[in-house]
Amino acid sequence: MSKSQSLPDSVDATLQLLNSHGYFAERSLATVLYLSLRLGRPLFLEGEAGVGKTEIAKVLSATLGRKLIRLQCYEGLDVASAVYEWNSAAQMIAIRLAEAAGDSDREQLSSDIFSERYLIKRPLLQALEPDVGGAPVLLIDELDRADEAFEAYLLEILSDFQVTIPELGTFKAPQPPIVIVTSNRTREIHDALKRRCLYHWVDYPSAERELAIVKSRVPGISATLSQQVVRFVQELRDQDFYKNPGVAETIDWATALTQLDARALTAEVVGDTLGALLKYQDDIAKMQSGTMEKVLKEATSDI
Ligand SMILES: Nc1ncnc2c1ncn2[C@@H]1O[C@H](COP(=O)(O)OP(=O)(O)OP(=O)(O)O)[C@@H](O)[C@H]1O
Ligand SMILES: [Mg+2]
Structure with missing residues:
Protein backbone atom coordinates (compact mmCIF):
# COMPACT_ATOMS: atom_id res chain seq x y z
CA MET A 1 0.00 0.00 0.00
CA SER A 2 1.20 3.52 -0.77
CA LYS A 3 2.11 5.92 2.00
CA SER A 4 -0.78 7.68 3.74
CA GLN A 5 -1.66 11.02 2.10
CA SER A 6 -3.22 14.02 3.80
CA LEU A 7 -6.81 14.87 2.94
CA PRO A 8 -7.40 17.21 -0.03
CA ASP A 9 -7.78 20.86 0.98
CA SER A 10 -10.29 22.00 -1.64
CA VAL A 11 -12.94 20.74 -4.03
CA ASP A 12 -10.50 21.21 -6.93
CA ALA A 13 -7.84 19.19 -5.14
CA THR A 14 -10.43 16.44 -4.54
CA LEU A 15 -11.33 16.40 -8.24
CA GLN A 16 -7.68 16.22 -9.19
CA LEU A 17 -6.98 13.45 -6.71
CA LEU A 18 -9.78 11.34 -8.19
CA ASN A 19 -8.71 12.19 -11.76
CA SER A 20 -5.14 11.16 -11.06
CA HIS A 21 -6.43 7.65 -10.32
CA GLY A 22 -8.66 7.45 -13.38
CA TYR A 23 -11.92 8.39 -11.65
CA PHE A 24 -13.76 11.16 -13.47
CA ALA A 25 -16.28 12.71 -11.09
CA GLU A 26 -18.86 15.43 -11.55
CA ARG A 27 -18.01 18.52 -9.53
CA SER A 28 -21.06 17.97 -7.33
CA LEU A 29 -19.75 14.54 -6.29
CA ALA A 30 -16.26 15.92 -5.60
CA THR A 31 -17.83 18.66 -3.47
CA VAL A 32 -19.84 16.32 -1.28
CA LEU A 33 -16.86 13.99 -0.99
CA TYR A 34 -14.59 16.86 0.05
CA LEU A 35 -17.11 17.92 2.69
CA SER A 36 -17.53 14.40 3.97
CA LEU A 37 -13.73 14.08 4.39
CA ARG A 38 -13.44 17.48 6.05
CA LEU A 39 -16.42 17.07 8.38
CA GLY A 40 -15.71 13.42 9.14
CA ARG A 41 -19.25 12.46 8.10
CA PRO A 42 -20.15 9.22 6.28
CA LEU A 43 -21.02 9.65 2.60
CA PHE A 44 -24.18 7.94 1.41
CA LEU A 45 -24.21 7.27 -2.35
CA GLU A 46 -27.27 6.13 -4.23
CA GLY A 47 -27.59 5.55 -7.95
CA GLU A 48 -28.25 3.09 -10.74
CA ALA A 49 -26.06 0.02 -11.16
CA GLY A 50 -22.60 0.51 -12.62
CA VAL A 51 -22.26 4.27 -12.19
CA GLY A 52 -19.14 4.19 -10.01
CA LYS A 53 -20.45 4.07 -6.43
CA THR A 54 -18.26 1.21 -5.24
CA GLU A 55 -15.31 2.42 -7.28
CA ILE A 56 -15.17 5.72 -5.41
CA ALA A 57 -14.32 3.95 -2.14
CA LYS A 58 -11.61 1.93 -3.89
CA VAL A 59 -10.12 5.01 -5.51
CA LEU A 60 -10.25 6.93 -2.25
CA SER A 61 -8.40 4.19 -0.43
CA ALA A 62 -5.74 4.08 -3.17
CA THR A 63 -5.29 7.86 -3.43
CA LEU A 64 -5.17 8.45 0.31
CA GLY A 65 -3.04 5.36 0.96
CA ARG A 66 -5.58 4.04 3.47
CA LYS A 67 -6.62 0.47 4.03
CA LEU A 68 -9.94 -0.44 2.36
CA ILE A 69 -12.32 -2.45 4.51
CA ARG A 70 -15.38 -3.66 2.65
CA LEU A 71 -18.64 -4.90 4.08
CA GLN A 72 -20.79 -6.39 1.33
CA CYS A 73 -24.40 -6.37 2.53
CA TYR A 74 -26.92 -9.14 1.84
CA GLU A 75 -30.22 -10.34 3.21
CA GLY A 76 -29.64 -12.00 6.57
CA LEU A 77 -26.35 -10.20 7.27
CA ASP A 78 -25.92 -10.27 11.04
CA VAL A 79 -23.58 -9.09 13.76
CA ALA A 80 -21.58 -12.34 13.63
CA SER A 81 -20.67 -11.72 9.97
CA ALA A 82 -20.42 -7.94 10.12
CA VAL A 83 -18.89 -7.14 13.52
CA TYR A 118 -10.36 -16.05 20.33
CA LEU A 119 -12.19 -13.12 18.79
CA ILE A 120 -12.82 -13.11 15.04
CA LYS A 121 -12.98 -9.51 13.93
CA ARG A 122 -15.32 -8.82 11.03
CA PRO A 123 -15.21 -5.67 8.84
CA LEU A 124 -17.03 -3.22 11.15
CA LEU A 125 -14.78 -4.04 14.08
CA GLN A 126 -11.66 -4.03 11.88
CA ALA A 127 -12.59 -0.53 10.74
CA LEU A 128 -12.43 0.75 14.33
CA GLU A 129 -8.88 -0.48 14.90
CA PRO A 130 -5.95 1.92 14.74
CA ASP A 131 -3.86 1.61 11.60
CA VAL A 132 -0.41 3.06 11.02
CA GLY A 133 -1.54 4.43 7.64
CA GLY A 134 -4.36 6.45 9.23
CA ALA A 135 -8.07 5.71 9.62
CA PRO A 136 -9.18 3.19 6.99
CA VAL A 137 -11.82 3.64 4.30
CA LEU A 138 -14.89 1.62 5.29
CA LEU A 139 -17.12 0.69 2.36
CA ILE A 140 -20.59 -0.49 3.39
CA ASP A 141 -21.72 -1.69 -0.01
CA GLU A 142 -25.33 -2.16 -1.14
CA LEU A 143 -26.92 -1.47 2.23
CA ASP A 144 -30.40 -1.79 0.68
CA ARG A 145 -29.84 -5.56 0.53
CA ALA A 146 -29.43 -5.87 4.30
CA ASP A 147 -32.39 -6.16 6.70
CA GLU A 148 -33.74 -3.18 8.57
CA ALA A 149 -32.62 -4.67 11.89
CA PHE A 150 -29.04 -4.56 10.67
CA GLU A 151 -29.49 -0.99 9.52
CA ALA A 152 -30.58 -0.03 13.04
CA TYR A 153 -27.44 -1.64 14.43
CA LEU A 154 -25.32 0.22 11.92
CA LEU A 155 -26.86 3.46 13.03
CA GLU A 156 -25.34 2.96 16.47
CA ILE A 157 -21.89 2.26 15.07
CA LEU A 158 -21.97 5.26 12.73
CA SER A 159 -22.97 7.53 15.62
CA ASP A 160 -20.28 6.58 18.10
CA PHE A 161 -17.74 4.59 16.12
CA GLN A 162 -17.58 2.13 18.95
CA VAL A 163 -18.62 -1.44 19.61
CA THR A 164 -19.17 -3.04 22.99
CA ILE A 165 -18.44 -6.72 23.38
CA PRO A 166 -20.00 -7.82 26.69
CA GLU A 167 -17.24 -10.29 27.61
CA LEU A 168 -14.39 -8.00 26.59
CA GLY A 169 -15.26 -4.32 26.77
CA THR A 170 -15.61 -1.40 24.37
CA PHE A 171 -13.62 -0.90 21.16
CA LYS A 172 -13.55 2.75 20.13
CA ALA A 173 -11.90 4.03 16.97
CA PRO A 174 -9.06 6.42 17.86
CA GLN A 175 -9.89 8.19 14.59
CA PRO A 176 -13.22 7.53 12.84
CA PRO A 177 -12.91 5.65 9.53
CA ILE A 178 -13.79 7.33 6.24
CA VAL A 179 -17.18 5.77 5.59
CA ILE A 180 -18.82 5.29 2.18
CA VAL A 181 -22.29 3.73 2.18
CA THR A 182 -23.85 2.71 -1.14
CA SER A 183 -27.35 1.67 -2.15
CA ASN A 184 -29.01 0.66 -5.42
CA ARG A 185 -32.28 1.80 -3.94
CA THR A 186 -34.13 -1.49 -4.09
CA ARG A 187 -35.67 -0.16 -0.88
CA GLU A 188 -35.51 3.16 0.94
CA ILE A 189 -32.90 3.53 3.66
CA HIS A 190 -34.26 4.99 6.90
CA ASP A 191 -34.09 8.72 7.51
CA ALA A 192 -32.27 8.18 10.80
CA LEU A 193 -29.31 6.66 8.98
CA LYS A 194 -29.40 9.17 6.16
CA ARG A 195 -29.36 11.97 8.70
CA ARG A 196 -25.94 10.88 9.90
CA CYS A 197 -24.53 10.98 6.38
CA LEU A 198 -24.01 13.42 3.55
CA TYR A 199 -26.02 12.28 0.54
CA HIS A 200 -25.33 12.20 -3.17
CA TRP A 201 -27.22 10.67 -6.09
CA VAL A 202 -24.65 9.36 -8.57
CA ASP A 203 -26.07 9.87 -12.05
CA TYR A 204 -24.93 8.56 -15.40
CA PRO A 205 -21.99 10.71 -16.58
CA SER A 206 -22.26 13.38 -19.24
CA ALA A 207 -21.03 12.38 -22.72
CA GLU A 208 -17.82 14.35 -22.22
CA ARG A 209 -17.07 12.61 -18.92
CA GLU A 210 -17.96 9.18 -20.22
CA LEU A 211 -15.57 9.72 -23.14
CA ALA A 212 -12.78 10.54 -20.69
CA ILE A 213 -13.60 7.36 -18.74
CA VAL A 214 -13.55 5.18 -21.88
CA LYS A 215 -10.25 6.67 -23.07
CA SER A 216 -8.67 6.10 -19.70
CA ARG A 217 -10.05 2.58 -19.12
CA VAL A 218 -9.72 1.22 -22.67
CA PRO A 219 -6.24 2.14 -23.81
CA GLY A 220 -5.70 1.80 -27.53
CA ILE A 221 -9.29 2.54 -28.53
CA SER A 222 -9.54 4.70 -31.66
CA ALA A 223 -10.87 8.26 -31.34
CA THR A 224 -13.76 7.52 -33.70
CA LEU A 225 -14.80 4.32 -31.98
CA SER A 226 -14.67 5.83 -28.47
CA GLN A 227 -16.87 8.74 -29.55
CA GLN A 228 -19.35 6.48 -31.30
CA VAL A 229 -19.51 4.10 -28.35
CA VAL A 230 -20.25 6.93 -25.94
CA ARG A 231 -22.84 8.50 -28.21
CA PHE A 232 -24.50 5.13 -28.74
CA VAL A 233 -24.71 4.40 -25.01
CA GLN A 234 -25.92 7.89 -24.15
CA GLU A 235 -28.61 7.56 -26.81
CA LEU A 236 -29.60 4.11 -25.50
CA ARG A 237 -30.22 5.53 -22.03
CA ASP A 238 -33.03 7.66 -23.51
CA GLN A 239 -34.78 4.62 -24.98
CA ASP A 240 -36.69 3.39 -21.96
CA PHE A 241 -35.06 -0.01 -21.57
CA TYR A 242 -35.76 -2.27 -18.62
CA LYS A 243 -32.11 -1.98 -17.58
CA ASN A 244 -30.01 0.85 -18.93
CA PRO A 245 -26.31 0.24 -19.46
CA GLY A 246 -24.09 1.73 -16.73
CA VAL A 247 -20.52 2.95 -17.09
CA ALA A 248 -19.35 -0.59 -16.37
CA GLU A 249 -21.19 -1.80 -19.49
CA THR A 250 -19.78 1.04 -21.61
CA ILE A 251 -16.25 0.02 -20.59
CA ASP A 252 -16.99 -3.67 -21.19
CA TRP A 253 -18.47 -2.97 -24.59
CA ALA A 254 -15.64 -0.69 -25.69
CA THR A 255 -13.16 -3.35 -24.55
CA ALA A 256 -15.03 -6.06 -26.46
CA LEU A 257 -15.07 -3.93 -29.62
CA THR A 258 -11.35 -3.26 -29.46
CA GLN A 259 -10.73 -6.98 -28.93
CA LEU A 260 -12.57 -7.54 -32.20
CA ASP A 261 -10.38 -4.87 -33.85
CA ALA A 262 -13.40 -2.72 -34.66
CA ARG A 263 -12.48 0.81 -35.77
CA ALA A 264 -16.04 2.12 -36.01
CA LEU A 265 -19.58 0.94 -35.22
CA THR A 266 -21.49 -1.03 -37.84
CA ALA A 267 -24.83 -2.83 -37.54
CA GLU A 268 -23.01 -6.14 -37.73
CA VAL A 269 -20.44 -5.50 -35.01
CA VAL A 270 -23.07 -3.94 -32.70
CA GLY A 271 -25.36 -6.95 -33.21
CA ASP A 272 -22.53 -9.35 -32.38
CA THR A 273 -21.58 -7.59 -29.16
CA LEU A 274 -24.97 -6.60 -27.70
CA GLY A 275 -24.46 -9.01 -24.81
CA ALA A 276 -21.73 -6.77 -23.38
CA LEU A 277 -24.18 -3.89 -23.22
CA LEU A 278 -27.66 -5.24 -22.48
CA LYS A 279 -28.28 -8.09 -20.07
CA TYR A 280 -32.01 -8.69 -20.46
CA GLN A 281 -33.51 -10.62 -23.34
CA ASP A 282 -36.45 -8.20 -23.65
CA ASP A 283 -34.04 -5.29 -24.06
CA ILE A 284 -32.00 -7.19 -26.64
CA ALA A 285 -35.17 -8.10 -28.54
CA LYS A 286 -36.25 -4.46 -28.51
CA MET A 287 -32.88 -3.45 -29.93
CA GLN A 288 -33.11 -6.05 -32.67
CA SER A 289 -36.56 -4.92 -33.71
CA GLY A 290 -35.65 -1.48 -35.02
CA THR A 291 -34.19 0.52 -32.13
CA MET A 292 -30.63 -0.38 -33.12
CA GLU A 293 -30.78 1.25 -36.57
CA LYS A 294 -32.11 4.45 -35.07
CA VAL A 295 -29.53 4.64 -32.29
CA LEU A 296 -26.70 3.64 -34.61
CA LYS A 297 -27.62 6.39 -37.06
CA GLU A 298 -27.51 8.98 -34.27
CA ALA A 299 -24.23 7.63 -32.94
CA THR A 300 -22.37 7.54 -36.24
CA SER A 301 -23.59 10.71 -37.94
CA ASP A 302 -20.94 13.44 -38.51
CA ILE A 303 -18.02 11.55 -37.01
N1 LIG B 1 -16.65 8.30 -12.93
C1 LIG B 1 -15.96 7.21 -13.23
N2 LIG B 1 -14.67 7.29 -13.57
C2 LIG B 1 -13.98 6.17 -13.89
N3 LIG B 1 -14.48 4.93 -13.90
C3 LIG B 1 -15.76 4.79 -13.58
C4 LIG B 1 -16.57 5.92 -13.22
N4 LIG B 1 -17.80 5.47 -12.95
C5 LIG B 1 -17.78 4.15 -13.12
N5 LIG B 1 -16.56 3.73 -13.49
C6 LIG B 1 -16.17 2.34 -13.78
O1 LIG B 1 -17.35 1.60 -13.97
C7 LIG B 1 -17.27 0.33 -13.35
C8 LIG B 1 -18.44 0.13 -12.43
O2 LIG B 1 -18.33 0.93 -11.31
P1 LIG B 1 -18.86 0.46 -9.88
O3 LIG B 1 -18.65 -1.00 -9.69
O4 LIG B 1 -18.27 1.37 -8.88
O5 LIG B 1 -20.41 0.73 -10.03
P2 LIG B 1 -21.54 0.70 -8.90
O6 LIG B 1 -22.23 2.01 -8.98
O7 LIG B 1 -20.95 0.29 -7.61
O8 LIG B 1 -22.47 -0.43 -9.48
P3 LIG B 1 -23.37 -1.52 -8.71
O9 LIG B 1 -24.53 -0.76 -8.19
O10 LIG B 1 -23.73 -2.48 -9.79
O11 LIG B 1 -22.52 -2.12 -7.65
C9 LIG B 1 -15.93 0.26 -12.66
O12 LIG B 1 -15.06 -0.48 -13.48
C10 LIG B 1 -15.47 1.69 -12.59
O13 LIG B 1 -14.10 1.74 -12.74
MG1 LIG C 1 -21.22 -1.39 -6.44
Missing part, protein backbone atom coordinates in the same frame (compact mmCIF):
# COMPACT_ATOMS: atom_id res chain seq x y z
CA TYR A 84 -17.42 -10.05 15.45
CA GLU A 85 -17.90 -13.61 16.57
CA TRP A 86 -16.15 -15.87 19.00
CA ASN A 87 -14.04 -18.65 17.54
CA SER A 88 -16.01 -21.36 19.32
CA ALA A 89 -14.04 -24.26 17.85
CA ALA A 90 -10.77 -22.83 19.18
CA GLN A 91 -12.43 -22.03 22.52
CA MET A 92 -13.64 -25.61 22.77
CA ILE A 93 -10.17 -26.98 22.12
CA ALA A 94 -8.73 -24.65 24.76
CA ILE A 95 -11.30 -25.95 27.27
CA ARG A 96 -10.50 -29.59 26.45
CA LEU A 97 -6.78 -28.96 26.76
CA ALA A 98 -7.29 -27.24 30.12
CA GLU A 99 -9.41 -30.18 31.30
CA ALA A 100 -6.80 -32.69 30.12
CA ALA A 101 -4.08 -30.77 31.94
CA GLY A 102 -6.16 -30.86 35.12
CA ASP A 103 -6.50 -27.09 35.13
CA SER A 104 -9.30 -26.30 37.52
CA ASP A 105 -9.16 -22.49 37.70
CA ARG A 106 -12.54 -21.80 36.02
CA GLU A 107 -12.27 -18.04 36.41
CA GLN A 108 -8.91 -17.96 34.68
CA LEU A 109 -10.09 -20.28 31.91
CA SER A 110 -13.15 -18.19 31.23
CA SER A 111 -11.14 -14.97 30.96
CA ASP A 112 -8.64 -16.76 28.71
CA ILE A 113 -11.18 -18.02 26.22
CA PHE A 114 -12.96 -14.68 26.06
CA SER A 115 -9.80 -12.76 25.22
CA GLU A 116 -8.96 -11.11 21.88
CA ARG A 117 -7.08 -14.23 20.87
